[in-house]
Amino acid sequence: MDYFLELFFGGLTRGSIYALIALGYTMVYGIIELINFAHGEIYMIGAFTALIAASALSLLGLNGPALLILAGLIAVIYSAAYGYTIEKIAYKPLRKAQRLSPLISAIGMSIFLQNYVLLAQTSDFLSFPTLVDEFAFMEPVSHIMRSSELLIVATTLVCTVLLTLFIKFSRTGKAMRATAQDKTMAMLLGININRVISVTFIIGSGLAAIGGVLISNHIGQINFYIGFIAGIKAFTAAVLGGIGSIPGAVLGGLILGWTESFATGYVSSDYEDVFAFGLLVFILIFRPAGILGRSSTDKV
Amino acid sequence: MKRIICILTGACFVLFSGAAMAEDAIKLGVPGAHSGDLASYGLPSAHAARLVVDDINARGGVMGKKVVILQEDDQCKPEVAANVGTKLVSEKVDVVLGHICSGATKAAMNIYKDAGIIAMSPSATNVELTKSGDYPNFFRTISPDDAQALLQVDFALNTLKVEKIAVIHDKGDYGKGIAEFAYGFIEERGAKPVLFEGITPGAVDYSAVVQKIKRSGAEAVIYGGYHPEAAKIVSGMKKKKMDTIFISDDGVRDDTFIKVAGKYAEGVYATGPIDTTKSPMAVAAIEQHKKVYGEEPGAFYLNAYAAALCLLQAIDKAGSTEFDAVTEALRSNWFDTPLGSISFDEKGDAKGIGFAVYQVQNGQYVEVGK
Structure with a gap:
């Protein structure tokens, strides 16, 4: 039973990270029907920013949790700025172009950002300090779930709830939903589409940065390439849950995390990816739009 | 012609x-x-x-x-x-x-x-x-290709006196090659390889594999692969308070490993060529x-x-x-x-x-x- 729980919480942690990144994919797709392949790099940039900020702030003598929150905040702001700028540079000029053009632009942006960090920082793996000590109250269950894992799951939960409330009840959230339904109509009704799209990119990037900071704190190492695999897996999670759907992204992330964890635990880690992508194929056969996706006919 | x-x-x-x-x-x-x-x-x-x-x-x-x-x-x-x-x-x-x-x-x-x-x-x-x-x-x-694996297995069985060994690799030519040789030598010596698994390099974390090593009851892990994954597995094991011995190859016998794994690198074994230059x-x-x-x-x-x-x-x-x-x-x-x-x-x-x-x-x- 302990083994099952360990795998369950391991998968939950991994799935939460996928979910945080998948939210960015799904929000952007929901609004402008673009798969933002540079999203994984935002996650990576968030992790790097947090590492740099944490090193600088630790000189001021701050302790662990304060350091994590401050560094995390800086990473979120910085990554959000990146997301905003990427949209303005790489996607906005192509908004009226064929659907393939912004897609290629996104892949180009992803390659550019990876290499930018490679050149500006380093190609080596860097050690990321453990900023949060083990909580005392977690001691009895620490063999099943570590404090950094609890932190990831809790943060994902809070972020998802806040995001859902924001989209349901705030003015901007309503404007986002309206834009997602029908861009032209929303425009006619006086919604500033450009602003809505920018906000979407900012929120998505911020969430990815949170994921980057939390997983780096958990794993303890980063390099310029971590965004690629995390991005691919999160994209898979978004498609699995139904791209464009926010609960779908979270659900997709968790299902993917659990599938990988249980496949490793009970079968073999050699087949981890086989099970993950096999599940994706299986679900897409029966629900082509993903688990919670609305079916539509004219998407890429 | x-x-x-x-x-x-x-x-x-x-x-x-x-x-x-x-x-x-x-x-x-x-x-x-x-x-x-x-x-x-x-x-x-x-x-x-x-x-x-x-x-x-x-x-x-x-x-x-x-x-x-x-x-x-x-x-x-x-x-x-x-x-x-x-x-x-x-x-x-x-x-x-x-x-x-x-x-x-x-x-x-x-x-x-x-x-x-x-x-x-x-x-x-x-x-x-x-x-x-x-x-x-x-x-x-x-040295032949299997020299490192032979040394790792002999060291684990004869010097460290462990009986149960888990063999993990990164599915690459280099890592898997060493792991397969190690697996063969463990069996040859009459000991028990309790686990043989390949991991995906670059995955977000390896907690499931770490749990599996723990459940297998292995006293030592022989890992074939490079330092980034080794650092993740070692720190994962140490954070779960496991005292499993970690033995790896010359892909890990590198100062970068110590830099990345930090305090968790302490006590890790790795084989490497004898430096005669x-x-x-x-x-x-x-x-x-x-x-x-x-x-x-x-x-x-x-x-x-x-x-x-x-x-x-x-x-x-x-x-x-x-x-x-x-x-x-x-x-x-x-x-x-x-x-x-x-x-x-x-x-x-x-x-x-x-x-x-x-x-x-x-x-x-x-x-x-x-």
Whole structure:
């Protein structure tokens, strides 16, 4: 039973990270029907920013949790700025172009950002300090779930709830939903589409940065390439849950995390990816739009 | 037709040039990749042979005879290597320093075996070349591919006295190769490999694999792969308060591993090549290369230097170029080379070179066993 729980919480942690990144994919797709392949790099940039900020702030003598929150905040702001700028540079000029053009632009942006960090920082793996000590109250269950894992799951939960409330009840959230339904109509009704799209990119990037900071704190190492695999897996999670759907992204992330964890635990880690992508194929056969996706006919 | 004429003409040319040489000389064949995209593997060995032979000739040669080099290009291709082998045999070489690539070496070995000629490779690491026993005339001055795995398993079972070992790898050629050898050796020794798993490099985390290692009850993990994944697994295990011993390979015996894994690296074992480039003989050999060729020596230079020394000294000691006499001399004598003092076992692998076990102690790798 302990083994099952360990795998369950391991998968939950991994799935939460996928979910945080998948939210960015799904929000952007929901609004402008673009798969933002540079999203994984935002996650990576968030992790790097947090590492740099944490090193600088630790000189001021701050302790662990304060350091994590401050560094995390800086990473979120910085990554959000990146997301905003990427949209303005790489996607906005192509908004009226064929659907393939912004897609290629996104892949180009992803390659550019990876290499930018490679050149500006380093190609080596860097050690990321453990900023949060083990909580005392977690001691009895620490063999099943570590404090950094609890932190990831809790943060994902809070972020998802806040995001859902924001989209349901705030003015901007309503404007986002309206834009997602029908861009032209929303425009006619006086919604500033450009602003809505920018906000979407900012929120998505911020969430990815949170994921980057939390997983780096958990794993303890980063390099310029971590965004690629995390991005691919999160994209898979978004498609699995139904791209464009926010609960779908979270659900997709968790299902993917659990599938990988249980496949490793009970079968073999050699087949981890086989099970993950096999599940994706299986679900897409029966629900082509993903688990919670609305079916539509004219998407890429 | 044209090609045959080409080959014939070439052969005639070589025959004539061979005939022009002094009749009474020791002929050292030096086949290897000297052109093509793998030339950088073969040329340093040819340089090494040239430098050693010049040295020995300046000091009076072997058994009072001059040594001449017959250099042949096999391009690392097995089919070319077989032709090269035949050619060297027809030119009556006494010993061969080569080939360079394992595939090419295998292709030529039968030809040398039938002719009773000893070949010593500075770089062919394929296990079968020595272990199969098919080539009694084959020797090498480099460790075979399974040397690290053998050392890891022996160290775990005999020095650390563990019984249950989990074998993990990163699914790559290098890591999986070592892991498979390790698995085989564990079974051979009658111990229990409790787990054999491949992980996906670059995955977000390895908590599930760590849990699995824990459940398997392994006392030690042998990991084949590189340092980023090793660092993730080691820190994952330590954070779960597991005291499982972690043993890895020369992909991990690197200071970057200690930098990335930080305090979690403490106590980790890794095998790595014994560093001999600082020994006086190696320094002298490298200096010699720089003086003659004006650049740093390339891959396998020291191995080839050692092989040339061993072959020629063995002939000198045996007092003949006879197969049995030279083989006996190679096995019963220790030779001073840039790789240290080496001899050869009955299979043809060199004794005294290879890998050592290192352990991270106070943030540094320290040698703890050979």
